[in-house]
Amino acid sequence: MTPDSIRAHHFTDPGAETLHGFLLRHVERIPDHPAVVEYLGPGRHSITTYRQLNERMQGYAAHLEELGLDVGDRVILEADTSSESIAMLLACSSLGLVFIPVSPEAPELRIQMIAQATEPRLYLRSRTGIREWTPSSGGLGTFGPDGLRLSRPPEAGRRRRRALTGTDTAYMIFTSGSTGQPKGVVMSHQSVVAFYRGMLQYGIVDETGRVATTSPLQFDFSLLDIGLALGSGAAVVPVPRALLRWPRRFLQVLSETGATQVNGVPSIWRQVLRHEYDRLAALTAVRGVLFCGEEFPVPELRALQEAQPQACIVNCYGSTESMACSFTQVPNPLPVDTKVLSIGHAHPGAEMFIVDEQGISLQEPGVPGEIHIRTPALFSGYWADSASSRRSLVVDPEDPRSGRIVLRTGDLAYRGSGGELYFCGRVDSQVQIRGNRVELGEVERRLLEFPGVSAATALVVDDGCGEVVLAAFVVHTNPEDGPDMIQKFCARNLPAYMVPQFVECVESLPVTSNGKVDRAALIARLALKD
Numbered sequence: 001m002t003p004d005s006i007r008a009h010h011f012t013d014p015g016a017e018t019l020h021g022f023l024l025r026h027v028e029r030i031p032d033h034p035a036v037v038e039y040l041g042p043g044r045h046s047i048t049t050y051r052q053l054n055e056r057m058q059g060y061a062a063h064l065e066e067l068g069l070d071v072g073d074r075v076i077l078e079a080d081t082s083s084e085s086i087a088m089l090l091a092c093s094s095l096g097l098v099f100i101p102v103s104p105e106a107p108e109l110r111i112q113m114i115a116q117a118t119e120p121r122l123y124l125r126s127r128t129g130i131r132e133w134t135p136s137s138g139g140l141g142t143f144g145p146d147g148l149r150l151s152r153p154p155e156a157g158r159r160r161r162r163a164l165t166g167t168d169t170a171y172m173i174f175t176s177g178s179t180g181q182p183k184g185v186v187m188s189h190q191s192v193v194a195f196y197r198g199m200l201q202y203g204i205v206d207e208t209g210r211v212a213t214t215s216p217l218q219f220d221f222s223l224l225d226i227g228l229a230l231g232s233g234a235a236v237v238p239v240p241r242a243l244l245r246w247p248r249r250f251l252q253v254l255s256e257t258g259a260t261q262v263n264g265v266p267s268i269w270r271q272v273l274r275h276e277y278d279r280l281a282a283l284t285a286v287r288g289v290l291f292c293g294e295e296f297p298v299p300e301l302r303a304l305q306e307a308q309p310q311a312c313i314v315n316c317y318g319s320t321e322s323m324a325c326s327f328t329q330v331p332n333p334l335p336v337d338t339k340v341l342s343i344g345h346a347h348p349g350a351e352m353f354i355v356d357e358q359g360i361s362l363q364e365p366g367v368p369g370e371i372h373i374r375t376p377a378l379f380s381g382y383w384a385d386s387a388s389s390r391r392s393l394v395v396d397p398e399d400p401r402s403g404r405i406v407l408r409t410g411d412l413a414y415r416g417s418g419g420e421l422y423f424c425g426r427v428d429s430q431v432q433i434r435g436n437r438v439e440l441g442e443v444e445r446r447l448l449e450f451p452g453v454s455a456a457t458a459l460v461v462d463d464g465c466g467e468v469v470l471a472a473f474v475v476h477t478n479p480e481d482g483p484d485m486i487q488k489f490c491a492r493n494l495p496a497y498m499v500p501q502f503v504e505c506v507e508s509l510p511v512t513s514n515g516k517v518d519r520a521a522l523i524a525r526l527a528l529k530d
């Protein structure tokens with residue numbers, strides 16, 4: 001009997017590198033272990049075990065299976081991280097359906113753009129969703145702990161595929177589009193699993209771990225957290241987005257769920273460090289903190305280390321096009337003269353290297369070059385944008401004849417004495433001020449040396465007369481020092497063209513939906529000032 005005689009639609013090789021196969025590999029061994037711990041309010045939280053997560057996933061998959069969807073069809077998941085959204089993304093994965101996570105807080109236009117570009121067969125919203133808008137075509141439904149409810153079935157379609165392979169797409173993440181039109185990063189099953197395998201070799205958490213995740217599901221950082229937890233036999237602890245912005249409530253969630261690992265972008269700590277330092281210091285269960293996405297201002301990192309001396313802090317560097325790349329432990333305590341944090345070396349199975357404008361690899365310390373990454377975790381390309389894909393997926397500059405493809409990151413770094421890398425901005429964040437090349441990160445690092453400045457963002461704006469003006473926003477503990485003191489400090493330490501002509505002290509820095517400093521918002525604020 002040949003496989004063809006049994007029309008197996010999803011004839012998946014059980015050993016295949018699939019997302020669901022990898023994340024559920026501990027189910028048989030620890031079925032009653034917590035897989036997701038959800039905070040329900042003061043003194044209440046719920047536990048979903050590995051067995052329950054698997055059963056919910058099977059239930060969703062059985063319902064999806066009846067809809068006649070095919071490998072490669074897209075499903076938009078409008079949800080935050082929860083036991084049901086994790087079960088749903090696993091169910092999609094098991095059927096070869098490409099899930100596209102979008103945040104319930106995402107602007108309607110962004111969701112319409114994504115739906116228009118990807119033509120999803122199904123639009124699913126977690127039951128707790130409140131959005132009015134729904135797409136005018138395609139299947140429509142909501143899902144919750146009690147199952148999937150369809151208000152409009154997808155149009156019937158012919159199944160063309162026979163088997164799910166490792167090169168098929170597991171998910172698509174749309175970038176925040178800070179530099180123009182959002183792009184759909186297409187990630188295959190085998191790339192995600194290759195990344196997970198590399199990350200898990202660090203043993204960041206063990207089976208007793210409880211990984212608090214603070215990123216929206218639409219940001220692939222959340223997929224790191226889910227993979228780190230479930231891949232280690234530990235539990236995911238989603239921090240409700242609404243509580244994240246209240247330092248006291250955020251810490252209460254961590255305390256009551258017994259979180260041992262807290263993952264998130266640097267900005268999640270800003271208000272906690274300013275307003276709830278003592279409560280943070282009282283959290284004794286935390287063993288690790290992992291951050292990514294942008295540089296952690298050194299003064300704030302020192303404060304976090306003082307409050308959590310027992311926590312192992314990891315600087316995770318990477319871009320969505322290869323999920324992430326390096327995991328570098330921050331020295332504890334941070335040496336007193338530290339200005340820049342190392343992004344170290346790529347995780348096992350990958351390699352980071354830097355090249356100059358001619359594409360020649362740089363080995364000597366201190367010379368900045370563009371970071372390239374050799375990794376099996378490469379994205380497949382940007383959705384419906386082969387020109388952009390070719391700019392990021394380039395032939396290995398060190399060995400063009402080999403045809404080997406590497407990721408060109410657009411990031412700059414230089415090597416330290418041990419060969420480790422130090423991030424020093426993006427290729428496109430090099431600005432020219434009065435004919436001089438300026439790296440904005442260098443201005444920010446100098447601002448951070450002024451006593452009391454805990455965070456700083458430097459940016460250039462056009463003053464309308466063709467001149468560019470260097471401006472800075474700083475978070476400052478005692479603002480009476482005022483902007484002019486900070487400017488004088490910079491004038492003593494920086495060449496004139498690198499001294500911000502405009503400095504504003506702010507209580508906090510605006511952040512994007514992914515938690516990174518929102519530079520566009522700051523530029524808009526400046527434009528309003530003129």
Ligand SMILES: Nc1ncnc2c1ncn2[C@@H]1O[C@H](COS(=O)(=O)NC(=O)C[C@H](N)c2cccc(Br)c2)[C@@H](O)[C@H]1O
Pocket residue numbers: 175220221222223224291292293294295296315316317318319320321323324343409410411423425426
């Ligand atoms: N640790 C750092 N120090 C400094 N600059 C960083 C760091 N991590 C990023 N960046 C910057 O952010 C860019 C990328 O942005 S991104 O595509 O939105 N992705 C991200 O930020 C997050 C990234 N996908 C990620 C990180 C961890 C796990 C997973 Br799974 C995914 C990089 O190219 C860098 O410019």
